[in-house]
Amino acid sequence: MLKRDERCKASASQGVSRRQFLKAGGILTGAAMFIGAGLTACSNDSTSQSSGGTNTQANGKETLISYSVYDTDILIIGTGFGGIGAALEANAKGAKVLMVDKGPFEFSGAAGMNWDQEVTWPNTAPEGITKCSFNDVLANQKLVSNVHQFLGKDAEAWNAALWWVRMGNTTWNRLSNGNFENLISAGSDEGGVGAEAGGVNLVQRGFSRHIQDTLKTQPITIIDNTMITDIFLDNGKCVGAVGYQVQTGEYRVFRSKATIATAGACCQMYGWLDVHPIGMNTPDNTGDVDAAAYRHGVPLVSNEFFGVDLISVHPSSLGASFNAGIGADGNHMQFVCDKDGEFFMRETNAYDVSRPIRDRILAGKGGEHGGVFIDLTSPEALDRTKLRPCYLRNVYMWKEKFNIDVTQSGYRIPVSLECFEHGGAFVIDENCSSSIPGLFGTRGYGLVKGHITQQTFVGAFAGLKAYEYAQDNDVKKVDWTAAEAEISRIDEIRTREVSAGIRPFEIRHKIQNNFYDNWEPATDAAKLQKAIAELERIKKEDLPKQYVADKSATFNRDWKDAIENYNLIDMTEATLRSALMREESRLTFYRTDFPEQDDKNWHVNIYCKLNNGNMELSKSEQVLV
Numbered sequence: 001m002l003k004r005d006e007r008c009k010a011s012a013s014q015g016v017s018r019r020q021f022l023k024a025g026g027i028l029t030g031a032a033m034f035i036g037a038g039l040t041a042c043s044n045d046s047t048s049q050s051s052g053g054t055n056t057q058a059n060g061k062e063t064l065i066s067y068s069v070y071d072t073d074i075l076i077i078g079t080g081f082g083g084i085g086a087a088l089e090a091n092a093k094g095a096k097v098l099m100v101d102k103g104p105f106e107f108s109g110a111a112g113m114n115w116d117q118e119v120t121w122p123n124t125a126p127e128g129i130t131k132c133s134f135n136d137v138l139a140n141q142k143l144v145s146n147v148h149q150f151l152g153k154d155a156e157a158w159n160a161a162l163w164w165v166r167m168g169n170t171t172w173n174r175l176s177n178g179n180f181e182n183l184i185s186a187g188s189d190e191g192g193v194g195a196e197a198g199g200v201n202l203v204q205r206g207f208s209r210h211i212q213d214t215l216k217t218q219p220i221t222i223i224d225n226t227m228i229t230d231i232f233l234d235n236g237k238c239v240g241a242v243g244y245q246v247q248t249g250e251y252r253v254f255r256s257k258a259t260i261a262t263a264g265a266c267c268q269m270y271g272w273l274d275v276h277p278i279g280m281n282t283p284d285n286t287g288d289v290d291a292a293a294y295r296h297g298v299p300l301v302s303n304e305f306f307g308v309d310l311i312s313v314h315p316s317s318l319g320a321s322f323n324a325g326i327g328a329d330g331n332h333m334q335f336v337c338d339k340d341g342e343f344f345m346r347e348t349n350a351y352d353v354s355r356p357i358r359d360r361i362l363a364g365k366g367g368e369h370g371g372v373f374i375d376l377t378s379p380e381a382l383d384r385t386k387l388r389p390c391y392l393r394n395v396y397m398w399k400e401k402f403n404i405d406v407t408q409s410g411y412r413i414p415v416s417l418e419c420f421e422h423g424g425a426f427v428i429d430e431n432c433s434s435s436i437p438g439l440f441g442t443r444g445y446g447l448v449k450g451h452i453t454q455q456t457f458v459g460a461f462a463g464l465k466a467y468e469y470a471q472d473n474d475v476k477k478v479d480w481t482a483a484e485a486e487i488s489r490i491d492e493i494r495t496r497e498v499s500a501g502i503r504p505f506e507i508r509h510k511i512q513n514n515f516y517d518n519w520e521p522a523t524d525a526a527k528l529q530k531a532i533a534e535l536e537r538i539k540k541e542d543l544p545k546q547y548v549a550d551k552s553a554t555f556n557r558d559w560k561d562a563i564e565n566y567n568l569i570d571m572t573e574a575t576l577r578s579a580l581m582r583e584e585s586r587l588t589f590y591r592t593d594f595p596e597q598d599d600k601n602w603h604v605n606i607y608c609k610l611n612n613g614n615m616e617l618s619k620s621e622q623v624l625v
Contacts, residue, residue, distance in 0.1 A: 067251035067487060072098035072221070073470050074463070075240055075256035077228050077289055080111040082262035082442035084211060085459030086466065091218050093467045098221040100243070100254065102263070102284045105224035106212050109264050109282060113208060113323060138302065138605055140445035142430035143458075150461045163456075164203055168210040171203055205389045226252060229563055230292045230486040231259065231439060234478045238438035241289075242486040246560055249553020251491075253483045257470035260440045260462050261289040261426070266571040268564075270306070270419035271516025272509045273313055278516065279419040280311065280322035290444075291567035293426035294574070298434045299607035301444050301620075302423030303571070304578040308354045308588050310336065310415040313369055315402070322420070326391045326398070326406065326413055328374055329353060335387070337375050337412070338365035354417055354588040358521040362592070370520070371416030376406050417520060424571055427607060432462035438473060440466045446605050494548050494559045501547035504561035508568070510538055515572055519579075524593040528580040535573055543569070573615060574608040581606055581617050 073095040076083045083099055091097045101108050151157045161171055161184060171183050183204050215222065225246050232240040232253065240254040266287030271278040279285070294300050309329035311322065318324045328336050333345035333353055338360050345356055357372055366372055376395065380386050387395075398404040406413055425444035432440045442459045518531035546565065548558045584598035585591050604619045 069253045075259045078262035081455040082459035085456035086463035089460040089463030101224040138446040168213045257473040258466035263289045265422035267419045269572040272512035274316040286564040286568045287571035288567045291570040298426040299609040303574040305423035307421030311418040361521040369414045373412035522590040578606045
């Protein structure tokens with residue numbers, strides 16, 4: 001057995017940073033000692049505490065569990081568009097910034113995808129931009145106004161094309177014949193792919209991954225492959241976050257003066273189809289940080305809303321993949337047809353496209369796969385101004401790699417509605433702050449979906465407000481009890497021994513199948529009640545039996561899935577209960593028993609809050625300017 005101060009010294013060699021040694025923050029070390037039902041710990045700031053966390057692995061024997069502690073001014077969870085905006089703004093103010101990503105940096109989430117990128121911005125700025133750049137009628141308009149004031153009235157501030165180039169991207173492409181083409185589509189003013197009402201523009205075939213290159217030029221620390229499992233609270237305020245390195249199993253505590261959650265949407269509840277979920281988001285999108293905030297009393301908002309479009313579901317190995325699939329969205333619905341070959345969306349010019357597709361399926365005009373079809377057999381389908389570039393690229397890839405020619409006569413691509421965004425997030429106010437001091441966010445202001453510039457602008461504003469908060473927040477001395485209790489919790493999930501156990505992936509599929517089967521193509525009260533009842537059964541009967549087959553900590557995907565299931569089930573419950581409460585249809589939310597939009601009664605947000613172990617729902621009136 002090591003003495004307390006020796007344990008701290010012994011763990012000092014375990015300090016890990018993914019890139020340069022913590023350019024923006026220091027590293028401390030700690031160790032948690034599990035002895036039966038007791039836990040003691042230390043860190044090198046001469047504080048020590050104990051807590052009553054139970055360690056089921058110990059069996060009465062002394063077990064040493066070490067953890068690393070990272071120190072920074074601003075902690076940002078997620079390296080996507082919101083996180084990038086927050087990091088650059090806080091760094092520009094002189095703060096030490098540390099970013100944590102669950103996946104591998106530059107290959108995680110939407111910001112790491114190799115896709116044709118939409119970057120929309122309004123033609124008129126700034127007075128007329130509210131509807132265009134914050135395009136959900138349920139958004140917190142005070143926050144919208146604050147972001148506009150933050151950006152200023154200078155036209156250059158709203159020039160997203162200039163922003164796009166400054167972030168390492170291009171708006172031009174060289175064709176095979178040597179000529180150049182402008183990748184900017186001018187929206188409804190000049191037509192072209194992506195034409196939308198309201199005069200917004202977009203860039204086609206831009207690679208969003210280049211935006212992350214900007215971070216490398218700044219003194220910003222990035223630690224990837226590290227899953228945040230809980231926020232770290234001390235005396236009622238957020239002082240960081242807790243998690244572990246998913247490759248090595250090393251426990252990590254991040255101490256910060258302010259924390260910004262930009263971890264993206266929870267899309268993994270959206271159905272399980274053969275070998276994949278029906279969502280373009282990565283398997284990491286399980287709502288971890290939002291669920292953690294919810295467990296600490298922060299309400300969730302907009303859970304009943306999704307951003308959806310169409311994606312191919314056959315061949316199954318390529319299905320529901322934006323990078324490898326062939327789909328359709330509001331940019332080009334002229335190729336969508338029903339089982340009878342009728343092109344029923346040729347006049348569609350909107351982003352939310354699900355209602356007519358669902359109506360067609362409900363009318364019996366869908367395919368056996370539960371969706372509709374895309375027909376690319378006409379010559380115009382291969383016109384690069386007609387078909388979205390990422391799908392056009394995959395048409396050729398399918399033919400070259402898999403000998404599947406979707407342009408041959410009679411071929412129809414089976415497509416289903418898939419989730420590319422989820423509205424669910426913890427509530428933030430007009431300053432991007434949650435109800436927990438020190439915890440900020442970029443998504444929870446009632447917005448269902450947003451484009452890159454929008455998310456980045458809000459992220460930058462969150463970075464500013466977090467920086468201002470951090471100036472008066474001293475976290476040199478904290479109580480480590482909560483962090484160590486979280487380490488105990490996730491360690492018990494890995495080491496749990498149960499009889500007649502259920503593997504995490506089995507529970508994951510039950511959650512997904514239950515949700516999707518009762519949600520698509522449309523839902524009603526009976527389906528929602530059925531789904532909630534099954535979810536309650538999974539919580540009470542299956543989750544306690546969940547076990548990790550591999551008890552090691554290294555490269556343990558089973559363990560990661562098991563931890564995520566607790567988060568996913570909370571977010572799924574919030575979605576189902578919010579949907580049952582909202583007795584109307586709005587945007588892509590469609591209830592057949594309440595098919596019309598009802599602004600009189602339902603132009604409100606629905607909040608889900610944890611109270612004495614139960615989820616309670618309430619209406620919240622809009623925060624208007």
